[in-house]
Amino acid sequence: MEKLSRVESDIKNHRELKEKESEIETLIELAEEEDAPELEKEIKKLIKDLSRRIEKISFHLKLSGEHDINSAIITLTAGAGGTEACDWVDMLTRMYRMWASNNDYKTEVVELVPGDEAGIKRITFIISGEYAYGYLKGESGVHRLVRVSPFDSSSRRHTSFAACDVIPKIEKEIEVEINENDLRIDTYRASGHGGQHVNKTDSAVRITHNPTGIVVQCQESPSQHTNKKTAMQILRARLYEYERDKQREATQRRYDEKGEIGWGNQIRSYVFMPYQMVRDHRTGVKVSNVDAVMSGEIHPFIEAYLEKHV
Numbered sequence: 253m254e255k256l257s258r259v260e261s262d263i264k265n266h267r268e269l270k271e272k273e274s275e276i277e278t279l280i281e282l283a284e285e286e287d288a289p290e291l292e293k294e295i296k297k298l299i300k301d302l303s304r305r306i307e308k309i310s311f312h313l314k315l316s317g318e319h320d321i322n323s324a325i326i327t328l329t330a331g332a333g334g335t336e337a338c339d340w341v342d343m344l345t346r347m348y349r350m351w352a353s354n355n356d357y358k359t360e361v362v363e364l365v366p367g368d369e370a371g372i373k374r375i376t377f378i379i380s381g382e383y384a385y386g387y388l389k390g391e392s393g394v395h396r397l398v399r400v401s402p403f404d405s406s407s408r409r410h411t412s413f414a415a416c417d418v419i420p421k422i423e424k425e426i427e428v429e430i431n432e433n434d435l436r437i438d439t440y441r442a443s444g445h446g447g448q449h450v451n452k453t454d455s456a457v458r459i460t461h462n463p464t465g466i467v468v469q470c471q472e473s474p475s476q477h478t479n480k481k482t483a484m485q486i487l488r489a490r491l492y493e494y495e496r497d498k499q500r501e502a503t504q505r506r507y508d509e510k511g512e513i514g515w516g517n518q519i520r521s522y523v524f525m526p527y528q529m530v531r532d533h534r535t536g537v538k539v540s541n542v543d544a545v546m547s548g549e550i551h552p553f554i555e556a557y558l559e560k561h562v
Contacts, residue, residue, distance in 0.1 A: 258321075265305075265309060268305075269302065269305060269306065269309075272298065272301075272302045272305075273302065275298065276295060276298050276299060276302065279291055279294065279295050279298070280295060283295065311555065311558075312383070314558045314559070314562040315383050315386035315387070315558070316562075317386060317389070319385055319386075319420035319422070320383060320385060320386030320389070320420075321382050321383055321385075321386065322384070322385045322386075322420035322421050322422070323378055323379060323380040323381060323384045323385065323420070323421040324378070324379045324384040324385040324387075324388045324389075324418055324419070324420065324421065325376065325377075325378050325418070325419050325420070325421050325486055325489055326348060326376070326377055326378075326379060326388065326391075326416065326417070326418050327363075327374065327375070327376045327415075327416075327417040328341045328344050328345060328372070328374065328375050328376075328414055328415070328416055328417075329341070329373070329374045329414065329415045329417075330367070330371070330372070330373050330374065330413075330414055331394065331412075331413035331414055331415055332411075332412065332413045333397075333410065333411065333412030333413055335367060335368070335369045335370055335371065335403050336397075336401050336403055336410050336412040337371075337412040337413060337414060338366075338367030338368075338369075338370060338371030338372055338373055339367070339370055339371035339402075339403070339412075340371070340395075340397045340412045340413070340414045341367075341371055341372040341373070341374070341375060341414045342367075342370075342371040342372045343397075343546060344395060344414055344416065345372060345375055345377070346546070347545070347546050347547070347548055347550070348377075348379070348388075348391075348548070349377070349548075350547050350548030351548035351549075351550055352379045352381075352384070352548075353548070354548050354549075355381075355387075356381065357379050357380060357381040357384055358379070358380045358381065359377050359378065359379050359380070360377060360378045360380065360472065361375065361376070361377045361472055362376050362377060362378060362469075362470045362471075362472045362482050362483075362486065363375065363376040363468075363469040363470055363471060363472070364376075364471070369403075370403070376468075376469070376470075376486065378421060380421075385418065385419075385420040385421070387554050388418050388554070389418055389420075390534075390553070390554060390557030390558065390561070391416050391418050391550075391553075391554075392416055392417055392418045392519075393415070393416060393517070393518070393519030393520070394413055394414070394415050394416075394517040394518045394519060395413070395414050395415075395416055395518065395519065395520050395522065396411065396412070396413055396518035396520065396521045396522065397411065397412045397413070397414075397521075397522050397524070398410075398411050398521065398522070398523045398524060398525065399523075399524035399525050400524070400525050409525055409526075413518065419489050419490060419493045420489060420493070421485070421486075421489055422485075422488055422489040422492050428488045428491050428492050428495075430461075430484075430487070430488065430491065434461055434462050434463050435459055435460065435461060435462070436459070436460040436462060437457065437458070437459050437460075437480070438457070438458045438459075438460075439454040439455070439456065439457055439458075439476060440454055440456050440458065441453065441454055441455070441456060442455060442456040442471035453474075453476075454476065455471065455473065455474050455475060455476045455479060456469065456470070456471035456476075456479060457469065457470055457471070457476060457479040457480045457483050458483075459480075459483045459484065459487055461487060461491065464491065464494055466487065466490050466491065466494065468483045468486045468487045468490065469483065470482045470483040470486070518533060519532065519533055519534055520532045520533060520553065521533065522542065522545070522546075523542075524542060528540055528541075528542045529542070530542055530545045530553075532553045532556065532557070534557065534560070535553070535556035535557055535559075535560055536556075537552050537553055537556040539552055539553075
């Protein structure tokens with residue numbers, strides 16, 4: 253039914269584009285025959301609207317990968333930089349969640365490990381909606397921050413790193429064989445920033461897949477059963493992606509060969525000082541409005557990555 257709905261939507265879009273095209277052609281003929289320059293403004297507006305729709309549909313055509321239409325599972329991990337790196341993970345989390353909100357996607361946090369002093373050591377969240385993975389798949393890699401640290405009393409400039417891992421959320425129809433004997437399942441009390449919302453029962457779940465060493469955790473729900481179910485979904489997605497990576501010799505493997513979360517591995521740099529610039533090292537795209545980027549305006553980087561890799 254989902255596939256049928258998408259096909260019907262594509263057909264509807266195509267018909268509407270053809271209708272708009274015919275409407276514009278009719279107005280142009282009318283303007284020429286009756287010498288009606290007042291129609292020029294209306295024609296220009298219709299052409300502009302049509303061009304925008306065609307541009308949007310053309311961009312969607314780039315999202316033709318096997319799982320591009322799926323929701324995305326994002327894991328952010330603090331690297332070199334200590335407390336500053338944990339704060340950087342917090343900032344990136346906000347950036348991606350604002351991007352999701354701006355594009356009518358929903359987010360759900362399934363794992364959160366707070367930093368020792370501030371920020372977040374590691375977080376996993378799901379961005380739900382069609383093509384979320386297709387848009388965000390190019391965000392995987394190391395993200396570098398350069399700024400004057402608010403945690404440094406001497407106001408010195410610091411460089412921090414965080415790793416972003418993006419995988420598609422694999423739905424139930426995707427079969428991944430998991431041997432129960434290969435799993436180690438641990439329960440523990442959910443961690444948090446304190447207060448009345450911290451769990452007092454062992455509801456959080458950690459699942460370790462022994463053959464690959466992949467570990468997934470979930471602590472979002474007060475129900476241990478719900479957390480285990482979500483953790484198994486994420487494990488299934490990561491195992492599927494793990495096997496796909498093994499088959500792609502030209503692709504850097506996420507789990508065994510990802511590299512250190514530090515110097516030399518960054519895909520993008522966010523510089524707050526001594527100047528303001530966000531630069532993607534793979535595509536060369538530069539944006540000087542750092543505040544806009546940190547508020548979720550990352551479309552220039554997404555578009556450039558898809559243009560280069562499709």
